[in-house]
Amino acid sequence: QVSAALKEGRVTPTELCQRCLALIKSTKFLNAYITVTEEAALKQAEESEERYKKGQPLGILDGIPIAVKDNFNTAGIETTCASKMLKGYISPYNATVVQKLLDRGAVLLGKTNLDEFAMGSGSTDGIFGPVRNPWSYSKQYKEKSVPKSHSEDKESDWVITGGSSGGSAAAVSSFTCFAALGSDTGGSTRNPAAHCGVVGLKPTYGLISRHGLIPLVNSMDVPGILTRCVDDAAVLLGSLAGHDPKDSTTIQDDFKPFELPDLTDVSKLSIGIPKEYNAPGLSSEILALWSKAADLFKNAGAKVVEVSLPHTRYSIVCYHVLCTAEVASNMARFDGLEYGHRSDVKDSTESMYAATRREGFNDVVRGRILSGNYFLLKQNYEKYFVKAQKVRRLIANDFVKVFRSGVDILLTPTTLSDAAPYTEFIQEDNRTRSAQDDILTQAANMAGLPAINVPTALSERGLPVGLQFIGRSFQEKQLLTVAKWFEKQVQFPVIQLEEVKRHDNGVCQHQKSASFS
């Protein structure tokens, strides 16, 4: 809708950009952005405006404000990964996905906040502080909150965004941008998408280039897409997918961008409900919602079957071992010599490296590096690392069997419950939380399958709850088509933010509009 508005001249790219920048300023308390590139964004918006004036926009994304998670390299802009290790690091190049967006005229507003090095499920463990869920300040949440006796308590009531792409999810959810890039290794895009009520797409591993995405787990990382509606996600996917010679893990098959059809007949669909996803700790609310969704498909004529993915409960353990092992390897590059933080210790190379890493990494990162090194020790290699790789195959095979039996799409919950209040969340440490929260999203990363979170309904506390669809490898079109149908059926409510001052009702309309396509 916004793209059409830009084309028709009802609003200009610079106006759009300025409104978004103003909104970012007024929602600063959310702490969604680490770096806001005001000047560069305005310049990009001006260039876009010139193109529209000449009637030569670069495409549907021309002039659309977007945000990028701070673990993607962006030329000339500080890229920190929310870590002291990379504070002050100015990337010399653009990640391929960032370059693709810029080439299509998108306006980069800034870099969003995350858990340090994308490790975490709350966006609470970065050096710039936690990200607040915009829904904490929504009318819907406030109406349902138990009234507190003191007014200061209102401040501590806020809920987390989920993680680790919390900043990106919060940015999209609070209307400061129309789409954002996140990364997904164990659910890092889908988890915050569910908590913030936005669409979070994890593409098939190998579809979108990881060149420029600071790696966590090379065999599972993918760039994630966060938008307000499924159609937008398809547009972004169309711009980003495809082989990249700079990333040899991208497949060489031709990718054709697609438009999503409006599905009316679901009778040929087979939806699988994996029973193991009724995991311990799943809130009864979400269980009910999941059931309701299954019924929705059944009543519309689709075939809904219960299926089994027997190794589901080991996926999180397997992830834990493989992730820490790859992290131990990937974090080895941070030694202070070529970039990033460098300690003042000068006695020897090793002592400088050790001091740099001691000063630069937080407890979570250090913990994972040490665990990873433990699992990779010669005496442990077979027992843990290779064992985990074998279990990974079993998990991937579970999915293959289910899809081979005729199921098209799997329907599962995305999170165990709605967003927790920050004060409650930090009572458990990062690793425990990640292990709890990643349970439902993690297996898709193990198997490399595409998955999407679609905001479904509001919980009793007035917070968003989403459901997840998992599809076959490289069948994003089918996955998104079903997701779009579902989105239309559930009519998820628009967030009603109170504390953000609104200026002009007319342009407000454009900003509040769910989509830009």
Place this chain on the structure above:
Amino acid sequence: QKVSVEVLDHLEHLALVDFRDSEGVERLQKAIQFADQLHEVNTDGVEPMDSVLEDRCLYLREDDVTEGNCTKELLENARGTVEEYFVAPPGNIPLEKLQGRNTYLQGS
């Protein structure tokens, strides 16, 4: 079983990262305990999986130089440089043995 101090020290050497305090060591213990659940799974005859794209051929391109000449940009981000060199403190000096290091493990 608890992890021995020798192994902990060895890990600190390998990773060049310290445990810092008892919490750090506890964290590792819990991580190992958690990972031990893997042994409940029967993996006889199962091959380890390195990548989900294992059925495809890895893309290899021609061995031609297509980019480079970015010495200046690469050196910009480093804190210690001299002409076109990164400057490092003297190498070949291994991290001091446990007795010499100022680390948490020394107390255990």
